Amino acid sequence: MAGEVVLLSTKMSMYGMRANIALIEKGVKFEYKEEDLTNKSPLLLQYNPIHKKIPVLIHNGKSVSESLVIVEYIDEFWNDRAPLLPSDPYERAQARFWANFVDNKASEVLRKIRTTKGGELEAAKKEFFETFKQLEAVLGDKPYFGGDTFGFVDAALIGFYSWFYVYETFGNFKIEAECPKIIAWAKRCMQRESVSISLPDQKVVYEFVLGLRKKFGLD
Amino acid sequence: MAGEVVLLSTKMSMYGMRANIALIEKGVKFEYKEEDLTNKSPLLLQYNPIHKKIPVLIHNGKSVSESLVIVEYIDEFWNDRAPLLPSDPYERAQARFWANFVDNKASEVLRKIRTTKGGELEAAKKEFFETFKQLEAVLGDKPYFGGDTFGFVDAALIGFYSWFYVYETFGNFKIEAECPKIIAWAKRCMQRESVSISLPDQKVVYEFVLGLRKKFGLD
Structure with a gap:
């Protein structure tokens, strides 16, 4: 029994998108509940009392938190279809390594691009291209990081x-010129229903970020 | 075929210890190679070109990096004995959540205790006890976080x-008074050969840290 599945998230969170994508890839019926992070719901506080962060997956009343942990859980619970992790232990380890790389290295670089100026921003841009060129090298000539299938x-x-327009605008640079493979890969992913449904439009994300900066007096 | 297994690590690294423990728990024969992090070996640079960090597991010439990824790999490759992760997807997700908690929350708190003074140190100590009390609540009355078995x-x-004496000395506090269950759990773990072999003596770690601080002119 798959039972009741609820996802607490926010539309703008790239971490929340992961869980949304995985559920759609697996064809799991679920209820999506948008959280207001400035006024967290009792449900979020109840089901993720440790970090009080989205995304949270509630499955038959039990919760799983941390986006990559949620995606692995979805992959393991609904293990009869659309595998996200490969079956070979070594290949699985490589997938986990690169997902961690995205979480640590790429997230940090992207945060710097949004929040720095001048020399720091220039250094962040250099680091951005280094990081995404490393990812391009891993992708190689495969259609997906998962090989022939989305993983x-x-x-x-x-x-x-979905945040690339934000980075390009704040950083005053173009990603495609330096990392054409990443853009081609992203456009390929966007042709999947799971991804196109889960990702907001890049301009919508940009407006959201502008709104946040105004609200917190950063502009 | 299990093949040739080499672990690149340093004796003082709590991250390296994880891989060492997992290999011994599984009864895997392996060669341990101590790295000098001030003069990294060609082997380390070759096998972890992305992060250039220990631990690195080299198995039949292929490498796995990131300590938790290594432990999962060991658990999945040698899956016929001493399971470290539970088999149930929900329980697996919980184990991954708390291992991430250790990596993010606990590591960060402990770094603060080693590197701060005054009011910042007092705040770090408060956070330390909050963090370890959360871990004690997860442990509950079980002998191990893994339940009846070490996981x-x-x-x-x-x-x-193995770093507790360092934290206690730098932080001028006693962990056992506030977190007796964690200490009882740690002593229980120390009775396992895998752990007692892998962990250096607390005083040796303290001398190591003093040496580092002297070398970098922090004292």
């Missing part, structure tokens, strides 16, 4: 694509 | 125990 690293990374 | 979260956390 764990694809689900981990693709949400950032 | 993934146990392997992830126990290495920090």
Whole structure:
């Protein structure tokens, strides 16, 4: 019995998008509940009392938190279809390594691009291209990080694509010129229903970020 | 075929200890190679070109990096004995959540205790006890985080125990008074050969840290 599945998330979160994508890839019926992070719901506080962060997956009344942990859980519970992680232990380890790389290295670089100026921003841009060129090298000539099929690293990374216009605008640079493979990969992912449904439009994300900056007096 | 197994690590690294413990728990024969992090070996640079960090597991010439990824790999490759992760997807997700908690929350708190003074140190100590009380609540009355058997979260956390004397001395506090269950758990783990072999003596770690601080002019 698959039972009741609820996802607590926010539309703009690249971490929340991962869980949304994985559920759609698996064909799981679920209820999506949008959280207001400035006024967290009792449900969020109840089901993720440790971090009080989205995304949270509630499955038959039991919760799973941390986006990559959620994606692995979805992959393991609904293990009869659309595998996200490969079956070979070594390949699984490589997928986990690169998903961690996205979480640590790529997230940090992208945060710097949004929040720095001047010399720091220039250094962040250099680091951005180094990081994404490393990812391009891993992708190689494969259609997906998962090989011929959309997988764990694809689900981990693709949400950032919806923020690319934000990074390009704040950083005053173009990603495609330096990382054409990443853009081609992202566009390929966007042809999947799971991804196109889960990712907001890049301009909508940009307006959201502008709104946040105004609200917190950063502009 | 299990083939040739080499672990690149340093004796003082709580992250390296995880891999060492997992290999011994599984009864895997392996060659341990101590790395000098001030003069990294060509082997380390070759096998972890992305992060250039220990631990690295080299198995039949292929490498796995990131300590928790290594432990999961060991658990999945040698899956016929001493399971570290539970078999149930929900329980697996919980184990991964708490191992991540150790990596993010606990590691960060412990770093603060080693590197701060005054009011910042007092705040770090408060956070330390909050964090370890959360871990005590998860442990509950079970002998191990893994339940009746030593598991993934146990392997992830126990290495920090070898640094407890460092934290207590720098922080001028006693852990056992506030977190007796964690200390009882750690002593229980220390009765396992895998752990007692892998963890250096607490005083040796303290001397090591003093040496580092002297070398970098921090004292």
